[in-house]
Amino acid sequence: MSDDNKRFALEAKGLAKTFPYGEERLKVLVDADMRVVAGRSISIRGESGCGKTTLLNLLARLDFADTGELYWNGESYDPKLPPGPRDAARRACLIGVVYQAYYLIPEMNVLENVLLAARLAGSMGKDAKQRARELLNRVGVTNRERQLPQKLSGGERQRVAIARALLNRPKVILADEPTGNLDERSAGDVMELLLEACREEDAGLVLVTHNPSFAKATDEALNLVKGELSPA
Amino acid sequence: MKLPWAFYLSWKQLFPTGRGVSFFSILSVFGVALGVNVMIVVVAFMNGFQDKFRTDIIDSQGHARAEMAYGSSGDWKDDMKKLESQPKVQAVAPYLNGHLLLEHFGNRSIPFAMGVDPVRGDTVIPVSEFLxxxxxxxxxxxxxxxxxxxxxxxxxxxxxxxxxxxxxxxxxxxxxxxxxxxxxxxxxxxxxxxxxxxxxxxxxxxxxxxxxxxxxxxxxxxxxxxxxxxxxxxxxxxxxxxxxxxxxxxxxxxxxxxxxxxxxxxxxxxxxxIDVYSPSMLEKAKDDELLPPRQVRVGGIFEVPWQGFHLDALFGTLRFMQEMNGQSGVVHGFNLKFVPEVASDTQALADACMNTRSSLGENWSVVPWFVENAWFFDLLKFEEYLMVLIMVPIGLVAAFAIAIALMTSVLRKTREIGLLVAMGGSRLSIGTVFTMQGFVIGLLGAVLGWGMALLFICYRDSLMSFIVRNIAGEEGGAGVAQFYDFYSLRVPYPWDSADSLQNFLTFGAFAVGVSTLAGFLPAWKAARLNPSEALRSE
Structure with a gap:
């Protein structure tokens, strides 16, 4: 492992991914490089179906690549191999995820949903509870911790999802269109919160968005066109 | 101890925050409980019947019957002394059986007649309890x-x-x-x-x-x-x-x-x-020796609880039967009662019978009650196994219901499963979430089933009363009146009998096992989901 790798919360080199398409293979990602520094944000824009979510899945090791290299906090992972138990355990500690559809567990209240991240990472305890409450306070969902997700607005649910993603002090947050289901005002608030929180928590942010103004607000803006990443 | 997240999540899916318990959980647990209850109650009642029949048979013929292989025993007093000297024999009662013709004001009956020693007989066959x-x-x-x-x-x-x-x-x-x-x-x-x-x-x-x-x-x-x-x-x-x-x-x-x-x-x-005629009188009639009938009084009415006992029967003294048979000083055999530690163990009883036979000689057979009535108990056992075989599908139906419900849950929660993987959940843990749900449903169902079975056993008399009265009416209809005997059916609680405890544990374990297995298929499907596809699913 080089010293360069250690400097990045997440680094991908030459990631490529194809999908079968009839008798041929469809190139979704071609030689994608990305370096995510702690506390800084990167946005990725592109047309629907251009491979943005696939890129996030490869970065999170939820899918495997055809070629390339991948480092999480300087630790090397072979992105060509299907993810194993080690990946799952490290993912719980190093990567936070935020999705457009929130994915809060309906059988748990707000606090339990946030704490689920600590349970998955095996770090459940008093400290985790305290931090969950602080984060809920930080994202503006104070006094709603006993509520079920169904009782919250879309914006509130996404704030809870952000708090959940931040609970384990991840090195990187991967956010896949986190404002896609929100109205303009809520979307702005949530985006502002996400950027601020990542800075404060010293977590790198990879944001997939269609919104140009949100992309502009990040430290680095990338476009994904025909499978290739390029500066916006 | 920290609860693994998969256990926690499976518990939450069964018992969600704010709702206490899900509809699926209630139905599944009750389904399993009913299955466990039915299986336990059926076997417990069957065992109760067997126990009652066992007691009734022993009451009506003792623990074993010792008979001469080729006829009556003339030296029966010596034989009785030999039997009494056996260390494991508790009581010996001689008997002489036969058929007699009874007549009373033109009514006739040919009952199975048993000559017993009123004093000794009661120590082996409790005639006094039948009166x-x-x-x-x-x-x-x-x-x-x-x-x-x-x-x-x-x-x-x-x-x-x-x-x-x-x-x-x-x-x-x-x-x-x-x-x-x-x-x-x-x-x-x-x-x-x-x-x-x-x-x-x-x-x-x-x-x-x-x-x-x-x-x-x-x-x-x-x-x-x-x-x-x-x-x-x-x-x-x-x-x-x-x-x-x-x-x-x-x-x-x-x-x-x-x-x-x-x-x-x-x-x-x-x-x-009543007037009594015996076969020996007929024999004498052939020689033109006509004897008047013997006149005896009816001293009491008896009811032997063992349904297999002769319905038309008579108890007389040994001497009365000897006189009627023209076989003075002869008995047909002995009813034996063994000491409790031998009587309670069929193998020990079989061994004791063998030893007793050895002491009497080759011409004797000593047959324990369970050999003499093997056909009946084999039949009951077969019936019990058959009932259990019929009941097992009830448990399986509950398991299928659980499997279907959990499978539906996996389909409904596909994106949540994808999220759990994205948050760091392993495939094994994802599978555990659904397997645990099957296990918990099985466990709770087993416990509830045990409770229901205990209630059935506790209130069995009221239950039997209800069933009999509703089937047969207050007086008991044809063929049903005999069930009144079972009002006092001895069905032991699990803390009173090792067999009953084994019965409870076996069916409880069956329910837990089958329910857990029912969770395996959905768990396997959940664990195999591709997280990236799961997160995209609609």
Missing amino acids: AEGSPKILAVEASRITPLPVVDDLQDDVVFLSRQAADKLGAHPAAALLTTDHNSSSNRVGNGIMVLRKLDPFVESGTWKVRFEDDGSYRVTDPYDEEWEDLFFVSEKIENLGEGIPLFEITPGSTPFAKGDLFTIEIFGASV
């Missing part, structure tokens, strides 16, 4: 039946006990008594003390006995044979025996004392006298 109330049906206004139950001592050479069915066929009955009181014969119109008839001798004659009080503590009695009042008796006095054929009264003072003139009238109905 039942047998008063004739007499309509009487303001009269009460005060016939005492007969006792085994009543069995004498000229007195026999008849089974209820044989007595009904013959229209015969033992001695009976009715009590009437005269309310107008004294100033206080009869004290409220109690008069009981302690003993009614089988040789008592029909007639009216009267008891008249002289004051609150003394009375005089007059018998049917002369109108003279006998000597003075005292209430406080215990009268033991006044002679053959004289009823023994016992009077207990009540809160209102007796007074001069208080009068009780006791109507005595003498025991039926």
